Structures are given as C-alpha cells and as structure tokens.
Amino acid sequence: MLEGLDEIDWTALEHAYGDAGDVPQLLHGVASDDPDTFAEAHFELCSSIFHQGTVYSASAPAVRFLIGLALRPGGRDRHRLLGLVGAMADPDLAYGDSALAVKTAVAAEAGRVMPLLDDADVRVRETAAYLLGQCGAAAAEILPVLHRRADVESEPLVRASLLAAAARLDPLGAANRVDLCLHDREPAVQAAAVFAHLRSGRPVTAAVPEAIISAWRDGTPLTGSVWPRHTLDKAVDALxxxxxxxxxxxxAxxxxxxxxxxVAHTVSHLNRCRRSALPALLPLLEPLLGDPDEDVRRAAASAAAEAGAAAAPLADSLAAATRFADPASAYVTGADHALKALLLIGDPRWREPVLAAWAAGHRSYTATDTMAHLALDGHPIPMDDELLDAVRVRLTVAVAVASGLGSVRVTDIAVHNEPVHLTHILRGWGAAAQRAVPELVSALGRAPHTAGAALAAMGEAAMPALPALRAIPVPACAQAVWQLTGDAAPLVEIMSALLDRPYRNSHEFRHLLALGPAALPLLPKLTALLANPPDxxxxxxxxxxxxxxAATVVWRLTGDAEAVLPTLREALTFDGWIAGSAAALARELGEAAAPLLPQLREALGLRQARVRAAEVLWQLGTDAEQLVEPVLEALRDGWGPGTDAVDLLVRMRAVSAAATLRELAERDRRLIASGSADEIITGDEALRARLRQGVAQLSAEVV
Structure with missing residues (x-):
C-alpha cells in the first residue's frame, strides 16, 4: 500500500507550495479510515500535486501509492483517488513540465488498475475506466479488457466511461461501437458516444445532433465523477x-x-465563443425570457445583456421580463439582467422599473452599475430633470445606508458600491447635473474619490463645494480643487506626504500624472525614489x-532619460502588464529609449506587452517585417489591445499581414475569448470591424 514511501527523498521534489516533504504525511492521511482526516488530507494532496491543473515533480512518484490505496478492499473513497490519478494524466486537464512523467507513471500502473473494472463499487468501475483511458502506452493490453467489461456492464455511467476510454485509446477502432451507442437507450451512453465521435475528428453525421437531443432531453446525462460540470455547451459547441x-x-x-x-447557458457560451452564434441563437432566448422559472429567465436575460446592442431584436421580450422584478430581492434577478440589456440597447423601457424601485426605497443595483459603466465609457444615458432628481434622492439614501453599515463586508458590497455608481452617473452628465452639487458634497465622506471627480467634472457650478473638497485630504478631492481653481498646492502637499510613506498605494500615484508642470515641487522626492527604490x-x-x-512625471518634467532608464529596464522584464506600461513610457522617450533595445526585444515574448514593445522597436529602427509576427501573435491569442495591434500594422504598412488580418476577421471563433463576460462580444465585434478596416487600408497600400 505505502511500502517504499520513506525511500523517496520527497524534500528534493516539489509541489505547488514548495518542497514536497509533506506528501508522505498527506498520503498517510488519505489512508485513514477517519472521514475527517481523509477529507482534509485528500484536499491538501490534490491542491499540492495537482494544483489547478498543474502537475509537479512530486506528482509522478505519488501515483503508485495512490493506486495502492485505491486497491485496498473497503478503503475509503477509492473512486476519488482513481479520479485524481486519472485527471493528472488527462491531457485535457493536466499540464506542466512534469506532465509526461505523470502520464508514464500512470500507464505503468495499468496492470494493477484493470481488475478494478470488475469491482463491486460502481464509482470505482467508472473512475477505473476513466483512468485507463489515459494510458495510451498500454492501450494494446487495456482495450480487450475494456471491451470485455463493456459487453457485460449494466450501469449506464460505467458503460459511458468504458466507451469513452476505448474511444480515447483507439478512436478509429472504436468507431463502430461509438456509432451504435449514438442510438443507445441510455442517455449517458449516448452522451459519451457523442463526445467520442466529436473527439475522433470524423465528419459529424446527422445522428450526432439527434443523439444530443435524445441524451439531454430529460436532464444532464453525465453526472458521474469523471465528467465536467457543463457538458451540453461542449457538445453543441463542436457542431x-x-x-x-x-x-x-x-x-428549449x-x-x-x-x-x-x-439551453440559455449554452446560448450564452456559444455567443461568447463564436461569431455566427448571435444571429442564429439570439431568437431562442425570446421564449426563455418569459419562462415561468426564475433561473431560466435569469440565464436568458444575462445572455441577452452580454450581447450588448445585438440584443435589440429582443427589446419587447426584455421589457416584458421586467414585470418579474423583485426590488426587495438581495440577489440579481432575471429582471435585473433584462433592465441591463435594455440600457445597453438604448431602449427607454428600463426607466419606469428603476425609478419605481428607487421611489420605493430599493436599490436597482445592476441597472445602476450599468449606467455607471456607460458613463465611464463616455456614453452616459440621456439626462432629464426627472431622472436627475431621482438620482439625487437615491444618492442621499444610498450614502445614509452605506454610512450606517460601518466597515465594508463582502456581504454588503452592493450597499457600499451604490454611492460610487451613482456619483459616476452624475460625473458623466457633467455641468448639466449641477443641481446635484449638494448631494455630491454629502457623498464626499462615503465616496470621496468618485464624488470628487464628479464635482470636478461640473466645472464652475461646483465652486460652492470647494470648502468641503479642501477639508478631505485625499488625492481625488485635492485634484478637484486644482481642476476647479488652478490651485495645485493641496494635491502637491498630499502627494508629497504619500512619497514620505514607506508603503505607497500605486493607485493614488495616478494623480501625479494629472499635475503636469505643477508637480515640479515634487521632483526631488520623485528623483530620489527612482534612484533608491524601496525594498x-x-x-x-x-x-x-x-x-x-514616478518615472513618467520625472521624464515629462525634465526630459532626463538617464533618470528613468533603470526603472524601465527592470519593469520591461517583470511581467506582461507591467512591461506593457513600461513600453508605453519608452515610446515617449523616442531615440533616448535605445539603451532598452535588449529588454524591448525580450518583451516581445510577453503576450500583454508585445504590441507596445513592437511599436517602440519600430520607432527605434527595427525592420517592420521582423515585428509583424509578434504583433499578429498578440491578435491571435486574444490578449492585449487588439485594435492597437491593427493600428500599428497599418502604420508600419505591413502589407504582408493583410491576409492574416482577413482570416482573423472572417473566422468563426472569436479572437477575444476571456475577460468580463459583458465585454467579450462587444469587444470582439469592435475588433472585427477594425480588422476589416485594416485589411482595406493595407490593400490600398498595394495599389
């Protein structure tokens, strides 16, 4: 079982948290018959040797001991141990430098695992089949055993796992069995056959979509230990x-x-993954928006909101869905998502439910958050007297409620965020919302950063707020004083004090950039900070x-490249986001950035920094053709500012990139596939439009 455990120098191996010296203790815990001891040890072991999909040097040596524990008659949760070992060898789940070693170690145990296909425990048989499906090196010995067991197995989930394992080990050899199982009477077996068929790469026949309908008609068919949580979206996405x-x-x-x-969840998934999905699938949401079940309505309305302006054809159904609103609910409802969608498509029917909720003393959190983000994006909703007065009243209530809660707790985050969102809305309206100055002054104590910015946006109309702004020593309020009066002294004083602190909040330092020449009194401290950065x-x-x-301000004040180059040199090799910011400043240096050439070339390998680094290298004389591929790679992997990548290719006159840009613009898979669900579709559609424009611009260069 655990024989030989102490013969391994576990301290010389590593797992997710450092050296693996604790693995023997964890394995002994997993061997315990005490349920609490087992549960804790199992959790810690999984987190250590298989952390979020990564395997480590300690993972492969642990395999034989886990198999030994799974072989114990009457052992606790043996299926969970088999599932862990199988997952560590599953190429769809596991990765890392030790992945091949783990897969080899698991295949070496196939002979010990195969008898478990006849175990009395259904879960053990299911996970044993799953594990054996990852043992490609032993396929010749495993396949006859899988087929023999499949011929006598009666449990649907085990049959499904046996079919999946055989098809993974021998896709073509299992093809006939898979095709027969597409018509099986058991939904689980049909579903497994669907995935096996799709994985094989064979042409999709008419039997596959019909099998999906049959398998999922009565609920999710794959509920065992070895299947992912969402399976319908994965099956349909392959069609x-x-x-x-x-x-x-x-x-539906x-x-x-x-x-x-x-269905609603899958429509959302496909819309975010594939460009052809929106016109084909959005109509399916219409009846689901009026579904009698709240969970269905919520999923459908959320999918509509994610589509942004493309959801306009659903406007009537979205408006009707707001009748299910429950203003007193502590949770985000389908009606909340419907209101959000109406706001995003510019349909005014969001207005009555939101104003009614506010008038009744309730939050309309999702709608308020959406209005705030529209304002921050430069697209505030149109203002009128009724709406302005409603926001003023709601801001007063929101500030009072948030102030009464005291410190921020996770459960109260919506309460604390509401004043912030409402002040963003007022900021978007600017001077037109000047009647809200008293409410914004009252909000300064609760949301000084956003209320201060809103007052600054109102210009001369906010002058009565100056005493209150001067009384609150935070950078945002001091910046508002400077913007309203031209008096930079309060902001300079606050920033000077921040520079004296051992710990500095990086977000507060953005106010330095706004000062421009007025930051000159801070130059000695900023220069000293760069010369002697804190440990x-x-x-x-x-x-x-x-x-x-600090480097940006020093450069803009002095033009002294030598003072900022060390900071840039270090930042360019830190990580993608920081390197991208450093490259943006290097661009300002022009030819003075030449000493950074080695670091800029290295930054081409950082996915979030590629475009900006390429731009600086081009400005410094690097041949554009050498930079085309890194910039295209930034577009392909969906990281970084895609429209900036197209802009750069056009400015470099990279005619050779036109064909790739056309392919990226016209392919079905979205380029932007991660990030906020609310921004994937709209962001990708904007990028697609810019790609098409870029193709036209580069094609014109050829003429």
Whole structure:
C-alpha cells in the first residue's frame, strides 16, 4: 500500500507550495479510515500535486501509492483517488513540465488498475475506466479488457466511461461501437458516444445532433465523477451552427426547467465563443425570457445583456421580463439582467422599473452599475430633470445606508458600491447635473474619490463645494480643487506626504500624472525614489506601478532619460502588464529609449506587452517585417489591445499581414475569448470591424 514511501527523498521534489516533504504525511492521511482526516488530507494532496491543473515533480512518484490505496478492499473513497490519478494524466486537464512523467507513471500502473473494472463499487468501475483511458502506452493490453467489461456492464455511467476510454485509446477502432451507442437507450451512453465521435475528428453525421437531443432531453446525462460540470455547451459547441441551433431549439421546448436553463447557458457560451452564434441563437432566448422559472429567465436575460446592442431584436421580450422584478430581492434577478440589456440597447423601457424601485426605497443595483459603466465609457444615458432628481434622492439614501453599515463586508458590497455608481452617473452628465452639487458634497465622506471627480467634472457650478473638497485630504478631492481653481498646492502637499510613506498605494500615484508642470515641487522626492527604490514589496506589481508613475512625471518634467532608464529596464522584464506600461513610457522617450533595445526585444515574448514593445522597436529602427509576427501573435491569442495591434500594422504598412488580418476577421471563433463576460462580444465585434478596416487600408497600400 505505502511500502517504499520513506525511500523517496520527497524534500528534493516539489509541489505547488514548495518542497514536497509533506506528501508522505498527506498520503498517510488519505489512508485513514477517519472521514475527517481523509477529507482534509485528500484536499491538501490534490491542491499540492495537482494544483489547478498543474502537475509537479512530486506528482509522478505519488501515483503508485495512490493506486495502492485505491486497491485496498473497503478503503475509503477509492473512486476519488482513481479520479485524481486519472485527471493528472488527462491531457485535457493536466499540464506542466512534469506532465509526461505523470502520464508514464500512470500507464505503468495499468496492470494493477484493470481488475478494478470488475469491482463491486460502481464509482470505482467508472473512475477505473476513466483512468485507463489515459494510458495510451498500454492501450494494446487495456482495450480487450475494456471491451470485455463493456459487453457485460449494466450501469449506464460505467458503460459511458468504458466507451469513452476505448474511444480515447483507439478512436478509429472504436468507431463502430461509438456509432451504435449514438442510438443507445441510455442517455449517458449516448452522451459519451457523442463526445467520442466529436473527439475522433470524423465528419459529424446527422445522428450526432439527434443523439444530443435524445441524451439531454430529460436532464444532464453525465453526472458521474469523471465528467465536467457543463457538458451540453461542449457538445453543441463542436457542431456547425445550423446543427447547434437545431439542437438548442429542440431542447428549449423541454418540459424540464433544468434543460431549459442548460439551453440559455449554452446560448450564452456559444455567443461568447463564436461569431455566427448571435444571429442564429439570439431568437431562442425570446421564449426563455418569459419562462415561468426564475433561473431560466435569469440565464436568458444575462445572455441577452452580454450581447450588448445585438440584443435589440429582443427589446419587447426584455421589457416584458421586467414585470418579474423583485426590488426587495438581495440577489440579481432575471429582471435585473433584462433592465441591463435594455440600457445597453438604448431602449427607454428600463426607466419606469428603476425609478419605481428607487421611489420605493430599493436599490436597482445592476441597472445602476450599468449606467455607471456607460458613463465611464463616455456614453452616459440621456439626462432629464426627472431622472436627475431621482438620482439625487437615491444618492442621499444610498450614502445614509452605506454610512450606517460601518466597515465594508463582502456581504454588503452592493450597499457600499451604490454611492460610487451613482456619483459616476452624475460625473458623466457633467455641468448639466449641477443641481446635484449638494448631494455630491454629502457623498464626499462615503465616496470621496468618485464624488470628487464628479464635482470636478461640473466645472464652475461646483465652486460652492470647494470648502468641503479642501477639508478631505485625499488625492481625488485635492485634484478637484486644482481642476476647479488652478490651485495645485493641496494635491502637491498630499502627494508629497504619500512619497514620505514607506508603503505607497500605486493607485493614488495616478494623480501625479494629472499635475503636469505643477508637480515640479515634487521632483526631488520623485528623483530620489527612482534612484533608491524601496525594498518593500520587491517584485510586486504595485511597486512597479508606483515607480513607473514616478518615472513618467520625472521624464515629462525634465526630459532626463538617464533618470528613468533603470526603472524601465527592470519593469520591461517583470511581467506582461507591467512591461506593457513600461513600453508605453519608452515610446515617449523616442531615440533616448535605445539603451532598452535588449529588454524591448525580450518583451516581445510577453503576450500583454508585445504590441507596445513592437511599436517602440519600430520607432527605434527595427525592420517592420521582423515585428509583424509578434504583433499578429498578440491578435491571435486574444490578449492585449487588439485594435492597437491593427493600428500599428497599418502604420508600419505591413502589407504582408493583410491576409492574416482577413482570416482573423472572417473566422468563426472569436479572437477575444476571456475577460468580463459583458465585454467579450462587444469587444470582439469592435475588433472585427477594425480588422476589416485594416485589411482595406493595407490593400490600398498595394495599389
């Protein structure tokens, strides 16, 4: 079972938290019959040797001991141990420098695992089959055993796992069995056959979408230990869009609420992954927006809101969905998402429910948050007297409620955020909202940063707020004083005090950049900071952000490249985001950035910094053709500012990139595939438009 455990020098191996000297203790814990001891040790072991998908040098040596524990008759949760070992060898789940060693170690144990296919425990049989499916090196010995067991197995989930394992080890050899199982009477087996067929790469036949409909009609068919949580979206995502739409339309009529919920979730998933999904799948949301079940309505309305302006054809259904609003609910409801969608498409029918909720003393958190983000993006909703007065009244209430709670708790985050959102809305309206100056002054104690910025945006109308702004010693209020009066002394004084602190908040240093020449009195301290950077938070993002803000001000005040080059040199090799910020400042240096050439070339390998680094290298004389591929790679992997990448290629006249830009613009898979769900679709559509424009511009260069 654990024989030989002490013969391994575990301290010479590593896991997620450092040296693996604690692995023997954890394995002994997993061997315990005490349920609490087992649960704690199992959790710690999984977190250590298989941390968020990464395997380590300690992972492979642990395999044989985990298999030994799984072989114990009557051992606790043996299926969980088999599932862990199988997952560590699963190429869809595991990665890292030790992945091959783990896979080799697991395959070496196949002979000990195969007898478990006849175990009395259904869960053990299921996970044993899953594990064996990862043992490609032993496929010749495993496949006959899998087929023999499949011929006598009666449990649907075990049959599904056996089929999946055989198809993974021998996709073509299992093809006939897979095709037969597409018509199986058991939904789990049908679902496993669907995934096996799709994984094989064979052409998708008409039987596959029909099998999906049959398998998922009565709920999720794959509920065992070895299947991912969401399976419908993965199955449908592999289909051509007409087939996907057919499957989802059929399932949307299900009498089961969970199936209709899966459909709404899958529409959301496909819309965020594939460009062809929006026109094909958005109509499916219409009946789901009026579904009798709140979970279904919430998922459908959320999917509509994610679509942004493209959801306009659903406006009537979205407006009707607001009738389910529950202003007193502590949770985000389907009606909340419907209000958000109406705001994003510019339909005024959001207005009555939101104003009614405010008038009744309730928050409309999602709508208020959406209005705030629209204002921050430079697209504030139109203001009128009724709406302005409603925001003023609600801000007064929100400040009072938030002030009464005292310190911020996670459960109260919506309460504390509401004054911030309302002040953002007022800021977006600027001087037109000057009647709200008294409410903004009252909000300074609760939301000084955003209320101060809102007052500054109102210009001369905010002059009565000056005493209150001067009384609050935070950078945002002092910046408002400077913007309203031209008196930079309060902001300079606050920033000077911040520079004297051992710990510096990097976010506060953005106010330095706003000062411009008025920051001159701070120059000695800023120069000293760059010459002798603090040791505290060494290597941290906040440290680099602070130093880059200081370097930017020093450069703009003095034009002294030598004072800022060390800071830039270090930041360019830290990580992608910091390197990107450093490259942006290096761009300002012009030819004075030449000493940074080695670091800038290295930054081309950092996905978030590629575009900015390439731009500086081009400005310094690097041949544009040498930079085309790194910039295109930044577009392909969906990281960084994609429109900036296209802009740079056009400015470099990189005609050779036109064909790739056209392919990226016209492909079905979205380029932007991560980030906020609310921004993926709209961001990718904007990028697609810029790609098409870039192709036209570069094509014109050829003529």
């Amino acid at each position: 051509e869009m007409p087939h996907a739409a057919h499957v989802l339309a059929a399932l 009529d299900s009498s089961r609420r969970d199936v209709r919920h899966y 505290s938070n060494v290597g941290s993002i906040a440290r680099h952000q602070t130093l880059l803000a």
